[in-house]
Amino acid sequence: MTTTGRTTERTTGRMAGRIPQSAFDGSRLRVILLLDLYDGAQEQFLDAYDHMSSMVASVPGHISDQLCQSIENPSQWLITSEWESAPPFLAWVNSEEHIETVRPLHSCVRDTRSMRYSVLREMQDGLPLTRQTTAGLQEQARVGEGVARHAFTFTVKPGTESKVVKHLAGYASPNASLDDNTRLRRTSVFMHGNRVVRAVEVEGDLATALRHAANQPGFRAVEEAINPYLEHARDLADPGSARVFSTRAALPAVHHVDGDGPRPAGLRRHALYYPAVEGQGLELARFLSHQDEAAADEPDSPVYSSTIFQRDDVVVRLIDATGDLDLDPLSALGIKGAGKAAELERLLDGAAVGVEGPLDSERNINRLLSHADMLSVADRSATDS
Structure with missing residues (x-):
């Protein structure tokens, strides 16, 4: 059994309530980045995003990403990405390569906010996906303060x-x-x-x-x-x-x-x-x-x-x-x-x-x-x- 499997077993049952935070449970990771752009910076931002997306595509553990624009405020954008688990994302986001990759965004973006979530459930047509297709899901909700x-x-x-x-x-x-x-x-x-x-x-x-x-x-x-x-x-x-x-x-x-x-x-x-x-x-x-x-x-x-x-x-x-x-x-x-x-x-x-x-x-x-x-x-x- 893999190390990740052992960790997942330990986070079930009574122990789950005592581990409010863990990057080692083997679950997939969803990263959400909210951005507020400077006026007139949209084209520059799109070029920077295309470059960043092409770079991150080859990073181990990266699955996919999406770029979205607000339908209410055109200066507000959203980048979401999915990763096989938290460790490869953390290794990437804390690397010098990441700092250089996102540097072109700095002149375009007024403010950012990053959020990271492990994937707990997936639904299709209102029903949970079968066990065979839910590999990498968090076993159960963690309880914290x-x-x-x-x-x-x-x-x-x-x-x-x-x-x-x-x-x-x-x-x-x-x-x-x-x-x-x-x-x-x-x-x-x-x-x-x-x-x-x-x-x-x-x-x-x-x-x-x-x-x-x-x-x-x-x-x-x-x-x-x-x-x-x-x-x-x-x-x-x-x-x-x-x-x-x-x-x-x-x-x-x-x-x-x-x-x-x-x-x-x-x-x-x-x-x-x-x-x-x-x-x-x-x-x-x-x-x-x-x-x-x-x-x-x-x-x-x-x-x-x-x-x-x-x-x-x-x-x-x-x-x-x-x-x-x-x-x-x-x-x-x-x-x-x-x-x-x-x-x-x-x-x-x-x-x-x-x-x-x-x-x-x-x-x-x-x-x-x-x-x-x-x-x-x-x-x-x-x-x-």
Whole structure:
């Protein structure tokens, strides 16, 4: 049975309610891109779309796409695409090739909004399609609390880490409530060496909340303050530069699972950094997601919830756990069980995280936990207005 098949089985029944988000259930993906064009940019946009469509047609995992124009407002357009599953789309949308492919759209488009959905049901003549024709459908609806999770990661110039920490730690959270339906719930910032990871939780629409936060004076002041220290320069006054930097920094959440029962008191948030062997980032993220699904069934697991973020060979596992992590390092690292440490060793670039040698001893396991546990810079809930 394939890995995807095992994941699908685990997301059925009782477990389904505890996995509100997963890119690994094997279901087909529908991507919806809403665009608002500048006046007079339609012909330029059509040329750019034709070029983009011809490029994406050869991307592994891509099935089809459609371009639609509003019958009510001619400046509003819609692009939909279908993919065999989420992982190949995420690999494409986070690639440098994608950035270059969509660059011609920037001068045509005033605003965009992207939405991604797994395919749950297909109907024909009012009836569900037969089982033989529904391969790739999500097994059943996931149940969640209406929270979207996302992260951004970037690197700063070596030697400037302490200055960056000072700026990021002093950032005051913006007002939480944007409107009746959207609320910025929590922001967590971590560092590992010169790498920064900022994770956010949003109730409601993620894009709306991110735009709101980016336009707050306090947020912009901090971002301007750290600009001189970034390894990859950006100009926040230039929408194109800001957009490209944000695209390159995106660290999507590919899996989230909560433990059974009510949320325990005294949980502490940690971020663990897992640099993958070149080309193995997706498999490492998949491995950790399987481990956290299994741990959610264990009543004595110190890890209550886990979110896995992955882009290329950067994998970050954000966990809410009880007690000190070193009391149960195997659970903390997500490698509890026979052969799991060896599997992580195969996928992990140990040298990049400062731990070389096999993970076959308690000493090396503890060293890995110590080196992977990121420095917590800021972790706060946004304040209500």
